[in-house]
Each structure stands twice: as C-alpha cells, then as structure tokens.
Amino acid sequence: MSAPFLLIVIIGLAIAAWFTARARAAAFAPPTDGAQRPHSRPGQHGWYTALWVAIPALIVAAAWNVASPALVTRAVLAEPAAASIPADPLERGAILAETRALATGRVAAAFHHQAPVLAPAYAAARLRYGLMGLALAIVAGLAGGAYAYSRVRPDFRARTPVERLVMALLLIASLIAILTTIGIVASLLFESLRFFAKVSIVEFLFGLHWSPQTAMRADQVGASGTFGAVPLFWGTIFIGAIIAMIVAIPLGLMSAIFLTQYATPTVRRWVKPLLEVLAGVPSVVYGYFAALTIAPAIRTAGLAMGISSASSESALAAGLVMGVMIIPFVSSMADDSLAAVPQSMRDGSLAMGATQSETIRKVLVPAALPGIVGGVLLAVSRAIGETMIVVMAAGLAANLTANPFASVTTVTTQIVQLLTGDQEFDSAKTLAAFALGLVLFVVTLLLNIVALRVVKKYREAYE
Amino acid sequence: MLEPRPLKVDAPKMTARSVNVYYGAKQAIRNVSIDVSMEDVTAFIGPSGCGKSTFLRTLNRMNDTVASARVEGDITLDGEDIYAPDMDVVQLRARVGMVFQKPNPFPKSIYENVAYGARIHGLASARADMDQIVERSLRRAGLWDEVKDRLHDSGTALSGGQQQRLCIARAIAVDPEVILMDEPCSALDPIATARIEELIHELRGRYAIVIVTHNMQQAARVSQRTAFFHLGTLVEYGSTSEMFTNPRETRTKDYITGRYG
Numbered sequence: 264m265s266a267p268f269l270l271i272v273i274i275g276l277a278i279a280a281w282f283t284a285r286a287r288a289a290a291f292a293p294p295t296d297g298a299q300r301p302h303s304r305p306g307q308h309g310w311y312t313a314l315w316v317a318i319p320a321l322i323v324a325a326a327w328n329v330a331s332p333a334l335v336t337r338a339v340l341a342e343p344a345a346a347s348i349p350a351d352p353l354e355r356g357a358i359l360a361e362t363r364a365l366a367t368g369r370v371a372a373a374f375h376h377q378a379p380v381l382a383p384a385y386a387a388a389r390l391r392y393g394l395m396g397l398a399l400a401i402v403a404g405l406a407g408g409a410y411a412y413s414r415v416r417p418d419f420r421a422r423t424p425v426e427r428l429v430m431a432l433l434l435i436a437s438l439i440a441i442l443t444t445i446g447i448v449a450s451l452l453f454e455s456l457r458f459f460a461k462v463s464i465v466e467f468l469f470g471l472h473w474s475p476q477t478a479m480r481a482d483q484v485g486a487s488g489t490f491g492a493v494p495l496f497w498g499t500i501f502i503g504a505i506i507a508m509i510v511a512i513p514l515g516l517m518s519a520i521f522l523t524q525y526a527t528p529t530v531r532r533w534v535k536p537l538l539e540v541l542a543g544v545p546s547v548v549y550g551y552f553a554a555l556t557i558a559p560a561i562r563t564a565g566l567a568m569g570i571s572s573a574s575s576e577s578a579l580a581a582g583l584v585m586g587v588m589i590i591p592f593v594s595s596m597a598d599d600s601l602a603a604v605p606q607s608m609r610d611g612s613l614a615m616g617a618t619q620s621e622t623i624r625k626v627l628v629p630a631a632l633p634g635i636v637g638g639v640l641l642a643v644s645r646a647i648g649e650t651m652i653v654v655m656a657a658g659l660a661a662n663l664t665a666n667p668f669a670s671v672t673t674v675t676t677q678i679v680q681l682l683t684g685d686q687e688f689d690s691a692k693t694l695a696a697f698a699l700g701l702v703l704f705v706v707t708l709l710l711n712i713v714a715l716r717v718v719k720k721y722r723e724a725y726e
Numbered sequence: 727m728l729e730p731r732p733l734k735v736d737a738p739k740m741t742a743r744s745v746n747v748y749y750g751a752k753q754a755i756r757n758v759s760i761d762v763s764m765e766d767v768t769a770f771i772g773p774s775g776c777g778k779s780t781f782l783r784t785l786n787r788m789n790d791t792v793a794s795a796r797v798e799g800d801i802t803l804d805g806e807d808i809y810a811p812d813m814d815v816v817q818l819r820a821r822v823g824m825v826f827q828k829p830n831p832f833p834k835s836i837y838e839n840v841a842y843g844a845r846i847h848g849l850a851s852a853r854a855d856m857d858q859i860v861e862r863s864l865r866r867a868g869l870w871d872e873v874k875d876r877l878h879d880s881g882t883a884l885s886g887g888q889q890q891r892l893c894i895a896r897a898i899a900v901d902p903e904v905i906l907m908d909e910p911c912s913a914l915d916p917i918a919t920a921r922i923e924e925l926i927h928e929l930r931g932r933y934a935i936v937i938v939t940h941n942m943q944q945a946a947r948v949s950q951r952t953a954f955f956h957l958g959t960l961v962e963y964g965s966t967s968e969m970f971t972n973p974r975e976t977r978t979k980d981y982i983t984g985r986y987g
Contacts, residue, residue: 527793607830611893614788615843615900616820625842630833 269324269397273404277317280408284415285309291417303421311421314428315411320404327396338388344380451704454697461691462490467698469493473661473672475681475692490695492702494661498671499703502582502657503646506667510586511646512639515593516628522594523601524623535598542591550655553584558656565668572669576658579667585652589642596638600631633717640714644707650675674699739764739904739934740785740822745799747780747789754780758799758960760953762904767926767935769949769966771942773986776955778938782906785936786822787815803904820847822904823897828913829889831881831896836873839881839892840864843900859899866932867895868925887918894925898933905929907937911944923948942982946970954978 288308291301303311336359339345348355361378364370366385373379415421459467470491518538522531558580565573604627612622628635658670659680681696738761747755755777762768762785770778780789787808789795801808808818820843831839840860841850850856860877864870869891873884881892890910897905907926911919926935926948939945945952946966953963954977962969962978973979980986 605830607826607828608832610788610791610824610826611830611832611896612842613791614786614819614824614826615846615896616816616818617843617846618816621846625846626832 265393266328269400272397273317273320273324273400276320276401276404276408277313280316280412281309281313284312284412287412287415288421301417303419307422307425308415308419310425312408312411312415314425316404316408319407320400323403324396324400327399331392331396335385335388335392338392339381339385342381342384344377344384348377348381448704451697451701454694455701457689458691458694458698461694466490467492467695468702471663473677475677475695488691490691492674492699494663495672495674495677495699496702497663498578498657498661499647499673499675501665501667501671502578502585502653502673503649504643506579506582507586507589507646508639508643510583511589511593511642514586515590515638515642516597516635518590519594519597519601520623520628523598524619524627538591538594541588542595544588546588546649546651547655549584549588550651553580553652553656557584561668570666570668572666574658574668574670576656576670577668578657578671581653581657582667584656585646585649588649588652589646592642592645593635593638596641597631597635600634600638601627603634604630633720637714637718640710640717644710644714647673648675648703648707650679654679674703678703737764738762739804741800741802742781742785743800745781745784745797745801747777747784747798748796749792750794754958755784756958758955760960760963762934762936763951764903764934765931766950767930767937767948768951768953769945770936770938770953770955771940771945771981772955772961773981774940777958778953778955779908781955782908782936782938785904785906786819786824788819788824790815820900821902822906823900823902825890825893825897825905825907825910827909829886829893831884831889831892833880833882835878836864836881836884836892837877840895840899843896847900849900863895863899864892866898866929867891868921868928869895885918887914887921890914890918890922891925894922894929898929902933904934904936907935909938909940912940919944942970954981956981 285305285308288301288303288305339359339362340348348358358375358377358381361370361373361375362381362385365373365378365382366389373382467490470489471493472489472491473494474489476488518534522535522538526534558575558577561577561580561583562573562575565577608626608630609622612626613619617625653673653676657673657676659672659676660670661672661677662669664671678696678699681692681699687693740762742758742760745755745758746753758777758781770782772778783789784797784801785808787797789797797809803818803821807813808822832842834842837860840863841856844850844856844859850859861870861874864873869888872888873879873892881889884892890913894905894910911922914922923944926937929935937945937948949966951964952966952969954961954969954973954975956977962973962975964974969978970982973982
C-alpha cells in the first residue's frame with residue numbers, strides 16, 4: 264500500500280476524530296451559575312483525540328514500513344517456485360531485487376530467468392502485507408481515538424497534554440538546527456585531526472608559505488606540499504575585513520543615517536527596499552561583475568598610475584565588490600540601532616539648540632554605537648566566509664602582500680580549489696581543506712558570538 | 727463662550743497671540759493668547775489631550791520636529807517673533823530650554839551630559855571654564871553634592887529623580903532665559919517630586935519657568951500663575967491663588983474640584 268495513501272487515510276481519520284470529539288465536548292451542559300467552567304475548550308478536546316488517532320497510527324505505519332520488506336521476502340521465498348533460487352546470498356539478493364523491480368513495474372524485463380516467475384508472487388505478497396499494514400495502522404488509530412474519546416469529559420484537562428506536545432514539537436524543530444551544527448563541527452574536526460597527523464598544526468597556523476601540491480607519484484616534480492596558511496588568512500582579512508569594510512562601513516552607516524534621520528517617509532519607503540535588493544542578489548552575480556567589469560578596470564587604472572604589478576585578479580576588485588555586497592547588512596543593522604535610540608534622546612538634544620547633524624554625531628551615533636559595531640562584526644564574519652566573489656575575482660597565488668593591486672588568495676578560494684578536481688580523499692592536500700574550513704568556522708563563530716553579545720548588551724541599556 | 731482675557735503682565739518674557747496649532751487636518755490648539763512673565767512660575771493644567779503640552783512645545787518650536795504640525799499666530803520672545811523666517815531655531819532653543827516628561831539623560835557621563843549644550847554652543851574654550859559651567863549648573867540643579875565624586879560615571883546610572891535634576895542641570899548649562907518643563911515629575915516618586923518642586927522654587931526669578939502638570943496640587947504649590955486648558959482652548963488664565971480659590975469659569979471649577987479630568 265503506497266505511503267501517500269496511508270497518510271491520507273490517517274489524516275482523514277484524525278480529522279474525523281477532531282470533529283467527533285469537539286462535537287462531544289461542545290455538547291456538555293453549560294456550567295450552571297457558580298460552577299467552574301470546563302478546563303479545556305471543545306477544540307482542545309478535538310486536538311487531543313485527533314493526536315491520539317494520528318500518532319499511534321503513524322508509529323504503527325512507520326514500524327510496518329521497516330518490517331514489511333523482510334516479511335514480503337520471506338513469503339516469496341516460501342513459495343514453491345522459489346525453491347530453485349541459488350543459496351548464494353549475493354545471487355539470491357540480485358534475483359530478489361530484480362523481482363521487486365518487476366513487481367513494482369519499475370523495469371519491464373529481467374536478466375535472471377527466476378525473477379519473472381517470482382514477480383506475481385512478490386506483487387501479491389506486497390499487496391497482502393500492505394493491506395495488513397493499513398489495517399494495523401487504522402486499528403491502532405481507532406484504538407487510540409477510542410481511548411481519547413472515552414476521556415472527553417467536562418473535567419478532563421485536554422489542553423495540558425496538547426500544549427505539552429506542541430512544545431515538544433517546537434523543541435525538536437530547534438534541536439535539528441543545533442544538531443546539524445554539531446554534526447558539521449564533528450565532521451570538520453575529525454578530518455582536520457587527520458590533516459594535523461600529516462602536517463604539524465604549528466606549521467599550518469604560522470607557516471608563511473602555501474603550496475599545497477602533494478606528490479601522487481614518488482618521482483613527481485614540483486610537489487612541494489607546504490601548508491603554511493598565513494598568506495591565506497592574510498588574504499581573507501585583507502579582502503573581507505579591510506578593503507570590503509572600508510567600502511561598507513562608511514557607505515552603510517551614511518545610508519542608514521540618511522534613511523532614519525533625513526529621508527521623508529516616501530523616500531524611505533522606496534530607497535530602503537531598493538537597498539535591501541542588494542542583499543538578495545546572488546553572490547555569483549557579484550562575482551562576475553567583479554571579475555569581468557571591476558577587475559580589468561582596476562588593472563588598467565593601476566597600470567596607468569604606474570603600478571606595474573597591477574594584477575587582473577587584484578585584491579582590490581574582489582574587496583570593493585564584496586564591500587558593496589555587504590552594504591545592506593551594515594546599513595540595516597545600523598538602521599535598526601539608530602531607530603532604537605529613544606525619540607526622547609533626540610528631543611533632548613534638539614531642545615538644547617543642537618542642530619540635527621550635531622544630534623546625530625554626538626548623541627544618536629554614540630548611543631547606537633554598540634548596535635552598529637555588532638552589525639559590522641556580523642558583516643565581517645559574512646565577508647570572510649563569502650566564497651563566490653573571491654573564487655571568481657581574487658587570484659590563486661598565495662601572496663603575502665599589502666599591495667591592493669596584487670593578487671592574493673583567501674581561505675574560501677583555497678577550499679574550493681583543494682576540493683574540486685581529482686584528488687584522493689586522504690591526501691594532505693584534500694584534508695587541508697577541512698582544516699581551513701575549521702579555522703573559518705571557529706573565527707566566524709567567535710565573531711558572531713561577540714557581535715551578538717555586543718548587540719544584546721546594548722538592547723538592555725534602554726529597557 | 728467668553729473669550730478668555732489674556733492676563734497682561736508687566737514686561738512679559740514671552741507672549742502668544744491667537745495661536746492655532748494643527749496636526750494635519752486636526753486642530754490641537756484654538757486661538758490661545760497668553761503672556762509668560764519672568765518673575766513667576768507659570769503652570770499649564772488641564773485634562774489629558776487638552777493641548778497643554780502641544781502649546782508648550784510651540785514656545786521653543788519643538789513642534790518643528792513633527793512633520794505634520796503647523797503653527798499659526800504670533801509668539802514672541804522679548805518682543806521678537808520666534809516664527810519669523812530669519813529666526814534661527816538653534817539660537818531660540820538655546821534661549822528657551824526644555825525638560826521632558828521622562829528623564830532623558832544621554833548615555834554619556836554626568837559631566838558630558840551637562841557639558842553637552844555648552845560644548846555645542848561654544849560657551850567654554852578652556853577645560854577650566856567647562857568645569858566651572860558644569861559645577862555651577864549641577865549646583866543650581868541641586869545635584870552637585872550627590873554626584874561631585876562620580877562626575878565620570880554614566881548619567882543613565884542615576885536614580886530617576888537624579889536623572890531629572892541632571893536634565894535640568896543640562897538645560898541650565900546653556901544659560902537659557904526660559905525653561906519649559908513638560909510634566910517633569912510624572913515619572914518620579916513623591917520624594918523625588920518634592921525635590922524637583924523645591925528646585926523650581928529656587929530657580930524662580932532667575933529663569934522664566936513654564937511647567938505643564940497633571941497634578942493640580944503641584945500647580946498650586948509651585949506656580950504663581952496658572953493657565954487652564956480644555957479641548958485645545960485656554961479656558962482661564964490668572965493668578966494661581968485666585969484660580970484655585972475663586973475660579974471664574976465653571977469648567978475650571980469642575981476640573982479643580984475633580985469633577986472630570
């Protein structure tokens with residue numbers, strides 16, 4: 264019996280239970296004067312009964328789904344026609360798989376001659392056990408429903424278990440995100456440990472030379488395999504935390520000040536969503552804008568200024584475009600912080616004869632500063648984790664340079680580089696990607712924690 | 727209804743004649759005329775929403791910050807029209823200071839809170855001058871003894887009553903001529919309220935003080951002149967003692983005796 268059909272049947276039963284129980288609860292005699300009103304409303308009795316139908320039925324159905332294939336197989340093997348199947352588990356498995364495929368109509372013809380013979384038996388067994396499962400699920404649902412229905416009385420507190428279940432569901436929802444994070448950390452951590460077994464952690468964190476070419480053959484030329492990640496860290500900071508922020512902080516802050524303090528409501532209504540569109544543009548689009556438009560322009564400008572080292576994969580191009588991409592983050596955080604400064608603060612300053620710009624510079628921005636700093640830290644953590652722009656526009660050469668026209672590379676670019684292409688998955692080169700990922704994860708996590716702390720502390724100041 | 731006679735005072739500090747205030751299409755103040763004297767404390771009383779705060783805010787043009795607000799009529803300070811096109815609102819507000827309903831110290835140190843106005847108006851060039859302004863203002867606001875050892879602590883860490891006196895010190899530091907107080911005690915406990923009322927007594931004569939209050943006993947205690955507002959109109963304006971003992975208008979009498987409001 265197909266799963267969607269089973270699900271529809273169970274939901275249908277639950278809906279029926281909801282209406283029945285609600286009707287029963289609604290029919291209770293209204294409380295006479297002085298008597299207490301019933302603890303739970305009719306709808307809550309309905310939910311209680313519906314859940315008692317759905318949950319046992321779903322549990323039985325799920326259990327049956329796990330158990331029935333083995334039962335079906337056993338039934339098929341018990342057929343007289345199955346006596347000719349060889350005892351070798353591999354061959355037997357292959358024949359049974361083909362039989363299943365034939366029986367469910369996924370293939371039209373089989374390689375093993377036994378398969379078509381067994382297929383009708385298989386289909387029959389499947390139908391039999393499917394119907395049995397359906398019946399069991401319905402029985403479980405009805406039994407649960409009957410139990411719950413018998414408890415629907417005016418003094419029964421149906422609301423409490425229903426709300427407890429809702430709370431449990433919400434808890435599970437939040438746990439899934441947390442468990443995923445833990446899983447990511449664990450996978451990064453174990454692969455990184457394997458990497459650090461091959462390469463010393465000191466060399467990785469403090470080494471100044473990055474050249475991750477490991478030899479696939481012993482006689483290979485140019486396979487130096489040094490893993491000093493400092494040039495990568497520097498490139499990441501240079502592009503994400505320095506150049507991008509030089510663009511994003513002033514522009515984001517100024518646009519937030521304009522939007523909250525000077526813009527008329529009409530202007531704000533149009534400009535704010537337009538600015539937020541920037542945040543919705545996929546970063547790959549920024550990437551080719553950076554690689555195809557900005558980078559060549561910067562190289563030409565650099566050469567015109569007499570900088571002979573100007574590269575077409577300059578740090579400046581990636582950083583500038585990343586800065587523009589980050590503007591909405593800085594601006595919307597700053598906007599929120601400025602808007603959260605109480606109006607009374609503004610009035611207080613204006614009433615002393617301060618001009619609007621004095622009020623903004625000396626009262627509003629200082630008061631909003633923690634929130635703005637928090638926003639900037641979040642923006643930095645996003646910028647250093649950003650991948651597409653730097654993969655497309657920044658270089659691959661791990662240079663340790665402060666020249667913005669030169670090519671630098673970043674942690675994310677190198678991760679992409681190390682994991683794409685043909686590599687065995689236990690070489691130092693591939694494992695290095697996990698170590699880099701771990702560093703990136705730890706740094707952005709710390710930045711986020713600090714940023715959220717700062718923002719939270721600031722929020723408490725105006726309670 | 728009788729048009730309330732504007733009570734003439736000798737050499738009024740501020741005068742208002744036929745003032746109307748609109749918020750969009752809604753009229754909040756109808757034809758109010760009033761004089762504010764230098765020597766006396768003037769109290770504005772009336773039920774919630776009667777326009778007393780709105781009218782107070784026209785006296786230093788704080789209504790300019792509300793986009794939909796529009797003011798008609800003449801308001802003068804020392805005979806100068808404060809709504810004249812060449813009147814600089816920054817200078818006006820330096821002369822007509824304001825204290826708000828909820829204490830609103832800036833999230834800066836006590837010292838910086840008081841120094842703020844003096845700094846933006848360039849009143850002190852040397853550090854010593856600024857120290858002097860801060861000390862004098864805090865002394866006048868009766869806060870000096872309580873905070874002199876912690877001038878560099880945050881102003882927001884003070885108690886509510888201290889914060890409000892800090893806001894008064896902040897207003898005084900700019901050396902204004904008029905101080906507008908918009909229900910300055912409504913967020914304070916009775917002891918802090920008594921302290922502010924005492925302070926108003928001490929400041930009387932040095933500054934023209936206009937106070938908006940919900941509390942009629944407070945108006946009776948701190949003011950010499952009282953204006954009663956109702957539904958955007960000025961019902962009665964006169965000496966406080968006369969108004970509380972012998973109101974001319976029934977509406978005033980009903981309000982003072984607690985019939986409504």
